[in-house]
Amino acid sequence: MGRFLARRMVSYAVLVVLATTFAYLLAASTLSPRVNYEEHSPQPTEEQVDRRLDELNLNDKTPLAERWFEWATGVARGDFGATVTGTSVNEELERRVWVSLRLVTVGTVLGSAIGVGVGAYAAVRQYRAFDRVSTVAAFLLLATPPVVLAISLQVLATTFNDAVGARVFVFNGESTLGLDAGFWGTLWDRVAHMILPTLALALPQFAAFSRYQRNMMLDVLGSDFVRTARAKGLSRRDALLKHALRTAMIPTVTYFTFTFGVMMAATTFTEKIYNWNGMGSWVVDSIDNQDVHAVAAVSCFMAVCFVVASFLSDVLYAWLDPRIRVG
Amino acid sequence: MNMSVEHGAREARPSREAGEARVPGRWTNVLRRTLATRRVVIGLCGIALLATMAWLGPLLSPWELGERDTPPFLRPPSPEHWWGTDAIGRDVFVDTMVGLRKSIVIGLLVAVLSTCIAAVVGGFAGYFLGATDRVLMWITDLALVLPSFLILAIVSPALRDRGWLVFVILLAAFMWMVTAKMVRGMTMALKEREYVLAAHYMGVPAWRIIFGHIIPNMSSLLVVDATINVSAAIITETSLSYFGFGARGSDVSLGSLIAEGARSATTHPWLFVFCTGLLVVLVLAVNLVGDGLRDALDPQSNHRY
Numbered sequence: 136m137g138r139f140l141a142r143r144m145v146s147y148a149v150l151v152v153l154a155t156t157f158a159y160l161l162a163a164s165t166l167s168p169r170v171n172y173e174e175h176s177p178q179p180t181e182e183q184v185d186r187r188l189d190e191l192n193l194n195d196k197t198p199l200a201e202r203w204f205e206w207a208t209g210v211a212r213g214d215f216g217a218t219v220t221g222t223s224v225n226e227e228l229e230r231r232v233w234v235s236l237r238l239v240t241v242g243t244v245l246g247s248a249i250g251v252g253v254g255a256y257a258a259v260r261q262y263r264a265f266d267r268v269s270t271v272a273a274f275l276l277l278a279t280p281p282v283v284l285a286i287s288l289q290v291l292a293t294t295f296n297d298a299v300g301a302r303v304f305v306f307n308g309e310s311t312l313g314l315d316a317g318f319w320g321t322l323w324d325r326v327a328h329m330i331l332p333t334l335a336l337a338l339p340q341f342a343a344f345s346r347y348q349r350n351m352m353l354d355v356l357g358s359d360f361v362r363t364a365r366a367k368g369l370s371r372r373d374a375l376l377k378h379a380l381r382t383a384m385i386p387t388v389t390y391f392t393f394t395f396g397v398m399m400a401a402t403t404f405t406e407k408i409y410n411w412n413g414m415g416s417w418v419v420d421s422i423d424n425q426d427v428h429a430v431a432a433v434s435c436f437m438a439v440c441f442v443v444a445s446f447l448s449d450v451l452y453a454w455l456d457p458r459i460r461v462g
Numbered sequence: 463m464n465m466s467v468e469h470g471a472r473e474a475r476p477s478r479e480a481g482e483a484r485v486p487g488r489w490t491n492v493l494r495r496t497l498a499t500r501r502v503v504i505g506l507c508g509i510a511l512l513a514t515m516a517w518l519g520p521l522l523s524p525w526e527l528g529e530r531d532t533p534p535f536l537r538p539p540s541p542e543h544w545w546g547t548d549a550i551g552r553d554v555f556v557d558t559m560v561g562l563r564k565s566i567v568i569g570l571l572v573a574v575l576s577t578c579i580a581a582v583v584g585g586f587a588g589y590f591l592g593a594t595d596r597v598l599m600w601i602t603d604l605a606l607v608l609p610s611f612l613i614l615a616i617v618s619p620a621l622r623d624r625g626w627l628v629f630v631i632l633l634a635a636f637m638w639m640v641t642a643k644m645v646r647g648m649t650m651a652l653k654e655r656e657y658v659l660a661a662h663y664m665g666v667p668a669w670r671i672i673f674g675h676i677i678p679n680m681s682s683l684l685v686v687d688a689t690i691n692v693s694a695a696i697i698t699e700t701s702l703s704y705f706g707f708g709a710r711g712s713d714v715s716l717g718s719l720i721a722e723g724a725r726s727a728t729t730h731p732w733l734f735v736f737c738t739g740l741l742v743v744l745v746l747a748v749n750l751v752g753d754g755l756r757d758a759l760d761p762q763s764n765h766r767y
Contacts (some may be wrong), residue, residue: 146603154607161613165620274753278746280697282704282717283738286724293728346753393640400611404701418612419705430612437609 143449147442151435156207158434159427163202166425168193168219191217193427206428215435216428218421224428227417232436234309235413239402239440241329242336243395249337250344251387255380257345258352269345276342281401285335285408292331306331308410332409336401340394347390351383381455388451395444399437492682492759501754508747509566512740516563525553527560527714539732546732548722558737561716565696565744568630568715572695575634577641577688584645585672589653599646602639610636614698615707626713633695641687648680682759689752693745700741716741 168191172184179187188194192205209216215224257266279287292304305311310325355361356379364374403415410416414436421429496502520527523544530551539546545554587598614632621628652658653676661671677684696716703717704724716737723734 150603150607153604154609157604157608158612162616165616274746274749275742277749278693278742280700280741280745282701283720283741286720286727286734287738290727290734396606396610399609400698400701403611404704407705418609418615422612422615422707430616434609434612437612438607441607 139453140446140449143446147446151438151442154438155210155431155435156203159206159431160199160203162427162430163199166422166427166430167195168425168427169195170425171219191219191221193219206431210435215432218429219424219426224432227429228432228436231412231414231417234411235402235406235415235436238329238332238336238406238411238413239398242333242402243340243398245333246337246340247344247391247394250341251348251384253341254345254348255352255383258349258356258383259375261353266349270349273342273346276338277346279339281335281339282404282408284338285332285405288331288335289408304331306409309412332405332411335405335409336398339401340398343394344387344390348383348387351386352379355379355383385452385456388448388455391451392441392445392448395441399440495758496755499754499758501750502758503754505747505750505752505754508743509751512562512744512747513566516559516566519559520556523553523556523559525556527556529553529556538730545736546730548733549726554732554736557714558716558719558740561714561719561737562740562744564626564713564715565699565717565741568626568633568699569692569696569748571630572633572637572699573688573691575630576637576691576695577684579634580638580641580687581645581677581684583638584642585649585677587642588646588649589668589672589676591650595646598642602642605636606639608636611698611701614702615705618702618707629699633698637691637694637698641684641691644683644687645680648683649676652676652679682755686752686756686759689748689755693748693752696741696745696748 168188169184172179172187185194185196189197192202194202206216213225215228218224218227253269257269260266276284289306292306296302296304305327307328309328310321311328314321314324316324360382361374361379364378365371369378399415402413403418405411406413406415407419414433417429418433420426421433525543533551535547535549535551537543537547543553543555545558548554548557583598583602587595587602614636618629618632621632649672658671658675661675666674699715700717700720703715704721706718706721719737720734720741723730723737727734
């Protein structure tokens with residue numbers, strides 16, 4: 136099992152390197168940081184622009200291979216280069232990574248855990264009220280694009296705030312600027328800001344997982360080994376939790392990796408709409424600013440996230456499925 | 463499922479009237495099952511209704527696409543402007559219908575294309591295994607790891623002038639991976655079946671076995687997957703257009719309408735509610751068809767809604 140995971144690690148690492156390189160090459164050949172200088176006044180001369188771009192390693196007159204080599208040697212030393220404005224990508228990265236990770240982790244864990252729970256319970260209560268309600272909710276949520284969901288939540292929150300006459304829901308930024316309310320006050324402020332974006336991320340996850348888990352659970356519920364477990368005297372609860380759910384969760388764990396990619400894209404929309412300065416909103420901003428190095432850094436981050444999710448699902452898979460443990 | 467029981471009973475019956483009695487073929491069976499699944503029928507009706515609306519609606523409306531009414535702008539819905547007008551006096555109904563049309567066409571094309579890619583890649587990887595498999599699966603993994611939204615966002619503005627067909631190809635290029643992996647798994651199982659082995663020993667070339675025996679045998683999986691991809695494509699297209707990364711500059715799509723409407727969702731709800739509502743209904747209808755088809759085509763599934 137250790138060797139199996141180690142081998143997966145190596146191939147994942149290579150994938151991250153390839154994905155980042157590909158994103159860099161694509162961004163470097165498509166985006167043109169030169170455009171940013173066109174609207175400066177006074178208009179800088181071409182030499183000035185060239186000199187500045189050379190400093191930043193963004194000059195499109197330098198051959199792509201040369202630029203890539205300089206960038207790659209930097210990345211190998213842990214330096215992602217400079218943004219178009221000359222600041223360090225690393226500093227920006229450090230600031231933004233935690234913002235996004237907080238959102239993604241809480242959203243994923245909440246969404247998938249509740250989704251699996253609701254889906255499994257719905258399967259046990261097939262065709263009862265709980266099942267029907269959760270199915271309708273999941274179908275509606277699955278039909279709502281993340282953008283629309285995030286905006287709708289905002290609209291609902293505004294309406295609610297207006298109706299109550301107080302700011303119950305806040306949906307702009309990560310925290311109130313210049314707030315001085317001590318540790319607990321600050322913490323509460325941050326949590327309050329997190330509620331809506333986290334919901335916007337967790338709800339689609341919940342919908343996807345509850346549908347999937349329900350189908351998997353239905354496949355397992357009628358199987359012989361669950362009946363055997365009951366027959367040998369296990370309580371219904373134990374038979375369902377330890378035998379049925381555990382087996383039914385194996386395919387869901389693989390599914391987790393696939394939904395994660397969708398989730399990363401959804402983060403982009405959520406952060407942009409709720410004005411969070413995380414990695415996701417950086418994607419949109421850096422493309423708008425023709426910021427090649429930032430794009431490469433974000434791609435690297437997203438690839439790492441995806442790979443970590445795949446690795447986690449490998450580990451979970453191995454833990455859940457006794458047959459896999461040999462590798 | 464009772465279908466297979468019936469089928470078994472029919473086979474077991476001594477064929478007294480063999481030759482006269484028509485045993486329903488696979489596709490007749492599939493069609494019957496499909497129409498017996500209520501979700502599929504509801505979903506198909508929904509899609510048909512939306513498509514009719516999208517293509518005939520603008521003809522019925524007195525307003526043309528891009529035609530502007532005189533001020534005051536931002537009029538609420540009225541008999542004259544069924545769904546109101548926007549900030550520069552355009553008729554929201556006509557705009558939304560044209561956007562809906564584009565979403566439907568893009569969704570269908572992307573789904574068909576990406577499922578084809580997936581079938582070919584998965585089929586070849588699973589049939590040949592070895593080096594072919596390793597190379598193809600590496601490409602698949604790489605495409606999965608690449609942040610597709612980011613790549614699409616970078617590339618599509620650069621290709622904006624080439625028209626929306628290029629956009630369709632781009633979208634499809636990032637949607638085939640998961641299906642390809644499933645197809646590969648199924649191909650490896652089908653490869654050991656007698657009829658595939660028979661074809662192989664009769665000297666049928668590998669590509670004809672893949673296209674003639676293997677891919678048709680998982681057509682149900684592919685049909686279901688194509689349906690699911692339709693909704694995924696529509697959602698991705700909307701999201702890209704929302705941020706202005708869609709391929710079609712000044713053209714309307716549901717995404718660009720939602721982006722415009724979102725800013726005034728609370729003050730002028732008609733700008734936001736109609737396009738969003740139609741989008742949700744469209745995706746919901748497609749999902750219903752996909753979900754129903756999965757049950758109808760999968761002999762092992764037990765009626766699950």
